[in-house]
Amino acid sequence: AERFLPDPFNGGTMYRSGDLVSWQADGTLRYLGRADQQIKLRGFRIELGEIEARLGECPGVRDAAVIVREDAPGDKRLVAYFTGEIPAIGELHERLQGVLPDYMLPSAYVRLEALPLTANGKLDRRALPQPGSEAVVSRAFEAPQGEVETALAAIWAEVLKVEQVGRHDHFFELGGHSLLAVSLVERMRKAGLAADVRVLFAQPTLAALAAAVGSGREVKVPANRVPHDATRITPEMLSLIDLDQASIDRIVASVPGGAANVQEIYPLAPLQEGILYHHLSAEQGDPYLLQSRLAFDSLERLLNWAAALQQVIDRHDILRTSVVWEGLAEPVQVVWRQADLALSKVTGLGEASVIEQLLARFDARQQRLDLTRAPLLRLVYAEDPRQGEWVALLQFHHLTLDHAAMAVVGEEMQVLLDGRGATLPAAVPYRNYLAQVCLGDDQASHEAFFRAQLGDVEEPTLPFGLADVQGDGGRVEHAALRLPDALAQGLRELARQRGVSVASLVHLAWARVVGVLAGRRDVVFGTVLMGRLQAGEGADRALGMFINTLPLRVDTALPVEQAVRVTHQRLSALLGHEHAPLALAQRCSGVAASAPLFSALLNYRHSAEAARDGEGIWQGVRLLGGEERSNYPLTLSVDDLGEGFSLSVLAAEGLPAAQVGTWMVNTLGQLLQALERAPGQGLDHLPMLDDEALRQVVEGFNATTVNYPQGHTVHALVEAQAPEALAVVQGEVSLSHGELNQRANR
Template identity: 55%
Template sequence: QALPAPDDDAYARTAYEAPQGAVETALAQIWAELLGLERVGRHDNFFELGGHSLLAVQLMERLRRLSLGVEVRTLFARPVLCDLAASLGSHDEVAVPANLITEHSTAITPQMLPLIELAQPEIDRIVATVPGGVGNIQDIYGLSPLQDGILFHHLLATKGDPYLLVSQMAFAERGLLERYLGAVQQVVDRHDILRTAFVWEGLSSPAQVVWRRAPLEVTEVELDACDGSGAEELRRRFDPRQYRIDLGRAPLMRVVIAREPGSGRWLLLELLHHLIGDHTTLEIMHAEVRAVLERRAHELAAPQPFRNLVAQARLGGDAKAHEEFFQEQLADIDEPTLPFGLSQVHGDGSGVGEAHRMLPQALNDRLRAQARRLGVSLASLCHL
């Protein structure tokens, strides 16, 4: 933060040439707004101007609003403005099938679930897990590929949960805490994903179930510590290395509250499962909670149904082609390939050590050159 803001000359630019035509002009204006630049030329490169993957997602959304559909991978393949502009509109958006479950539905049949294939006994098994039965079910659909992977790791862990996110807060008095919890419930009521539970036992494929009503689960505990370490005691008691939550009960967010010993403050610990959110989700939630508390809830934009994303993921790609690709790549592997002997790690993770090393400059340069050649981030290259 102490560094000066980069001036216009700091960016990797080509000789400026004005955008040509309506599409290039619109695209240049969006880039300028997202990247905080005065002007963008038709030969400029999105990533060399400071663009990154999160901004790329925002760019896709802005283009979608203008009915200029494009896949995010096209941006990585064609990051130069004039090249990308020539590709805009070539991507057909997946038509999201309508949700056929209504508030008046008295039964749910396989024909009512276009985003998952389930037999009637499987649907009945799901209905039995939801408080209030059919009347409290807004939707049922499959998991996105990313959610599939997260659920796999949740089931693989026999103790604790590697995908439970923890955040903590403190409130001057109980009344403020109650107002905050009321605002959180309003945000949960707004968003489908925050009212979603997961069912997999006895099913041919895992399902996510959107409840119409999902009351926030708040647990009050007493703290032992009298030395001001109440927040640390809360974190220790609900450490994800030992603690799990029931994924079958929405919302996949648990709140623990406690009066801080020796003071009038109230402490709050919030557990959010990565199946329904990430750091960006938390930022959006907190912004909406603030809006509710400041009586600005009417200013919030209409929430986007999560089923739209599931439809894009499940209907927009050729799953069979993906399976064939990986079967070909991994055909000769016949045993688990967890890295670094991770299958042999036991305990709560407290024995894990971390080491930090600087890469030699030559290796660093080679890795970055390889990432650029493949059109992916260095993080993706290292993960894979």
């Protein structure tokens, strides 16, 4: 009712946008500003009045005003003006860091004797002077001040492996990234320094993080009230979920041993709900049943390895967890007190390609695990007499393990196989994370955030026009490649110079590739978040499914310099909502509920520890590889190996997975070059084709058109010659079908 009003001119309804305009004699509208002082800067909607209010609360400030200045086309910045007495602008900036996100912080502060006023006594914003160099916030080295900053500096130095940290030093400029942030938050927690992790990404200086200590959102995790000797589970025993007695009895009946074997019952995490949905909707097989292939030098070695895995299962609640949904209002996960690994010997196989025969017999595209039986792991093995070894297939379900958790499993097994099991720390319960999600989650905040980010997105982003995001993960093309060392080093150095993460640069390049393949400049794709930044105590070493997939929006029409900042800021803001359900985010967009918001995915992973060769991880054991699957038609996984990067592309059958990987590498190179030489260049002008491919599209395809009769369209021509090139032609040349056809026919 407030925004949609009757249209007195044309009938129907009109929308009150908040823009101030004057209607000119020639029928055009002249923009005068905003009625409510709301502006859009670097992709964020900002209320200038909110910044002014926070500035006015600072000691010594009497009057305050904030405006947006555009010193060069596309280069906008916030400038604050104030009256009163303060020691230095650095102090003002520091105080605002504790109460405002980074994108709302002014870059310059100007002190005036009085704010300029119009004839009727209102603020004259046009009369506010240009800020001088002394008004600009700079980051010179300054030693940490006070106990909190000093303690934080020591933690930063240890985590980032640097000798000295100043109070204005920047986390990402010192080489920080999201995985190190998890370690940092955990070490802060152990030192009694709890803070909202969003501050680290939104305002990544030591002083800002120190100022926010004590403002964390972590909830107190209630104790598990199920007694060890329970003969019946009752509603009051469950601290993380409300269930009636009939539902509890139905759940307990699904567990061997009954109530005596039930440790706890609680709901599913957001991404677990999505995984279960895909499991239930798959006609056969399971897109989230993953597997690793291994070879052992003896049967004894294999059995010892399986025994170590059983010890890890005994340690961690999530590995003793099943899922129950039938007859319940919502699915739940049930922690068993005892769950034994399914270990099966397979006989009757031929001597040739034993591991391939195992893969065929236990193909996840055809078979599935029973999710109601814990643990959600299975080890099948057979003798390979030709190789003189035993080969095995370890199948595990994504419901209980993510990429980071698998790395922890491998580390713990190594310790156990070495006979050092007594040195392992106490296992971190998965319930700690569920408590943060169930009790500390703010659905209203999530909804407000995603409505602001996605509310005006009315069309999905669909590379190659593919909209099926509920596939079974089968029938995919896979391609793997590695970034050239020089490009990898260049990206790392550039990220440090710009004060952003390398992940931000990768997301930006992927947005360009996806935008070309989808024919869109306003691009939305899914990004996989670690989910551990706000997962509670011990999240850095906990097992379980923590990751979540959420949409990231990138405007590829922006200049590359600005696009880098905006992408980094949006990724940072997204981290504050890492536990929000994807379904909620999609509902906040303007895309019809029947269509997906996006059909391309990016999974940026820090895999330095997992990058070691299969040889030598465990003595006498070789890793023969694994299998990645995705229900999205186009998925890019980027493994950050500490120095280099590897890329893995999964594409629906018939799509050029290897070509997509090559396009991504080319785009990263073009992005690096543009940021070094032409930062004002538009992102959508970066070619993602290498020189040879560009010549083929521009010269080769054009040369072929002379053999086609008048009237044949370029669309049909390219589709016939190279279907995957069609979207590239449109995106690279930025011409409509009609314009392309006219040129070809000429």
